[in-house]
Every structure is written in C-alpha cells, then in structure tokens.
Amino acid sequence: MLQKLSDCYTLNNGVKIPCIGYGTFKTPNGSTVVNSVINAVKAGYRHIDTAHRYDNEEGVGEGIRKCGVAREELFITSKLGNHHHGYKAAMEAFDLSLRKLGLDYLDLYLIHWPAPLVCRENYKEKNAETWRAFEELYRAGKVRAIGLSNFWKPHIDALLETAEVKPMVNQLEIHPQFPHQDLLDYCRELDIQVESWGPLIQGKAFQYPVLKEVALKHGKTVAQVCIRWALDKNVLPLPKSNHFERMVENADVFDFTLDAEDIKKISSLEVYGRIGKEPDTAPF
Numbered sequence: 001m002l003q004k005l006s007d008c009y010t011l012n013n014g015v016k017i018p019c020i021g022y023g024t025f026k027t028p029n030g031s032t033v034v035n036s037v038i039n040a041v042k043a044g045y046r047h048i049d050t051a052h053r054y055d056n057e058e059g060v061g062e063g064i065r066k067c068g069v070a071r072e073e074l075f076i077t078s079k080l081g082n083h084h085h086g087y088k089a090a091m092e093a094f095d096l097s098l099r100k101l102g103l104d105y106l107d108l109y110l111i112h113w114p115a116p117l118v119c120r121e122n123y124k125e126k127n128a129e130t131w132r133a134f135e136e137l138y139r140a141g142k143v144r145a146i147g148l149s150n151f152w153k154p155h156i157d158a159l160l161e162t163a164e165v166k167p168m169v170n171q172l173e174i175h176p177q178f179p180h181q182d183l184l185d186y187c188r189e190l191d192i193q194v195e196s197w198g199p200l201i202q203g204k205a206f207q208y209p210v211l212k213e214v215a216l217k218h219g220k221t222v223a224q225v226c227i228r229w230a231l232d233k234n235v236l237p238l239p240k241s242n243h244f245e246r247m248v249e250n251a252d253v254f255d256f257t258l259d260a261e262d263i264k265k266i267s268s269l270e271v272y273g274r275i276g277k278e279p280d281t282a283p284f
C-alpha cells in the first residue's frame with residue numbers, strides 16, 4: 001500500500017522506483033529547470049524524469065547537485081533521442097546524457113520512441129541493436145534499469161525476439177482520456193512497470209466538469225484525482241509543474257481512493273482519446 005511520495009514500486013529486476021515521478025518536459029534548461037528540480041525535491045519527490053529530447057539535462061543535473069539530497073536517494077531517468085538508435089549511437093548518446101547531467105550512473109534509461117522517422121523502415125533491427133547497447137550498459141552497472149517508452153504491442157514483441165534482458169519499464173501516454181487498457185494489461189502480463197506521461201492530460205484535465213465533480217466529492221483537486229486514478233491502476237504517474245504549490249498538491253494523493261462510481265464517471269472521458277502522436281505515424 002503506497003502511503004507517500006517516496007514509497008516505491010518494485011521493478012522486475014528488484015530495483016525500487018518511487019511511485020510518482022517529477023516530469024520536466026518543456027521546462028527550459030537553465031535556472032527554470034534548476035529551480036524546478038530543487039523545489040520538487042523540497043516537495044518530497046525523489047524521482048525525476050528527463051530526456052535528451054527535452055534539452056534540459058544540464059539544468060536537471062545542476063538541480064540534482066544543488067537540491068541537498070544525496071544522489072543515491074534520488075531516482076533519475078533519461079531517454080535516448082530519436083536520432084541515436086543503433087548500437088554505437090546509443091552508447092554515445094548515453095555517455096552524452098551522463099555528461100550533461102553530470103552523473104556517473106542513471107537509474108533508468110529508456111528508448112524514447114520505438115520507430116522514429118529516421119529508422120521507421122528498419123526500426124525492428126535498429127531497436128534490437130539499440131537494446132544490445134542498453135543491455136551492455138545495464139550489465140556494466142552504468143544504469144540500474146532499462147526500458148521503453150511509447151512502445152505498443154508490436155514494438156514490444158519485436159524487441160523481445162532478440163532481447164536477453166526483459167525491459168523493466170514502458171513509459172506511455174496514459175490518462176483518463178486514454179487508459180490504453182489492453183496495452184496496460186499486456187505490460188502487466190510481461191511484468192513491465194507502466195509509467196504514465198501526461199497524467200494531467202497535459203493540462204486539459206482541468207476543463208472537464210466530470211473530474212471537478214469527483215474531486216469535489218473527495219475534497220481533493222482535479223490534479224489529485226488524475227494522479228490517484230493512475231496509482232489505483234498500479235501505473236506510475238509523472239506529473240509536471242513549475243509551481244511549488246502545485247508540486248505539493250500533486251503529491252498529496254495518499255488519503256483517498258476512487259470508488260466504482262467515480263471510475264465509471266471518469267471513463268466517460270475516453271471518447272476524447274489520446275493527445276499524443278501514434279508511434280508509427282508520428283512526424284518525428
């Protein structure tokens with residue numbers, strides 16, 4: 001039973017991962033992200049999510065060094081950029097991320113997208129090579145867990161044909177508009193922990209009266225309902241906010257659960273569907 005922000009899920013290799021992560025997508029490099037990371041740690045977050053693509057790894061690293069909490073107490077994730085698939089390129093990209101972050105190991109490294117435009121035609125072979133690099137980094141102790149992001153069933157199945165180490169995580173668009181239940185069930189079958197990106201529907205959650213209604217019933221906020229919704233599915237949400245009060249609010253979700261009536265109401269939002277791109281047709 002999760003009771004606080006630093007409580008953990010256990011990955012399929014035994015590594016513990018704090019049950020809510022702090023997202024940094026679109027947070028500019030420099031003082032904004034440095035202060036955001038410092039504030040997030042002050043608010044109790046111990047899990048920070050960044051990516052090569054966010055172009056803010058230097059600032060995230062500076063925030064980590066300045067936050068006053070020991071590196072070993074933090075869980076840091078980064079992701080491989082879309083132009084770095086393949087064995088050699090992935091190895092180099094990992095080193096570059098470590099250098100930018102100023103770290104000597106990562107807790108989790110993810111393949112950000114399964115079939116980027118640059119290798120869409122031969123993505124299966126490219127992912128197999130990339131995964132070989134990830135496995136080597138994992139075995140060398142440079143990263144404590146390795147995983148995927150935006151991988152749907154066909155991408156996972158293709159990777160598993162040659163993988164020697166099973167991915168520990170799949171980071172997916174998951175929120176009340178897009179629960180992606182069949183993929184969630186498939187990942188659960190494989191013992192792959194699912195993380196939710198866009199847990200607040202990238203801010204759209206606040207426009208829905210049905211979420212306000214459920215929030216009011218529990219004396220909570222819309223953001224808290226969305227984050228609780230993810231945790232109740234054993235999904236690991238990664239809410240992003242650059243405001244300290246909201247960071248605190250988004251973490252105050254351990255004193256209520258949603259009942260069947262709430263879940264039914266929330267499911268009415270599924271008609272709106274995903275907000276992100278489909279991995280096989282994304283224009284990047």
Ligand SMILES: NC(=O)c1ccc[n+]([C@@H]2O[C@H](COP(=O)([O-])OP(=O)(O)OC[C@H]3O[C@@H](n4cnc5c(N)ncnc54)[C@H](OP(=O)(O)O)[C@@H]3O)[C@@H](O)[C@H]2O)c1
Nearest residue numbers: 023024025197198199200201202203223239240241242246
């Ligand atoms: N793997 C992938 O492809 C992928 C894709 C997208 C995101 N991600 C990861 O997932 C994380 C979360 O997703 P996201 O950043 O796209 O969207 P999100 O967390 O669903 O929503 C963030 C938006 O909600 C606002 N917000 C946050 N807390 C709030 C609150 N309590 N009340 C009112 N507004 C609030 C934020 O504004 P303020 O900042 O102004 O508070 C921001 O505009 C990202 O930061 C990133 O780490 C991964």
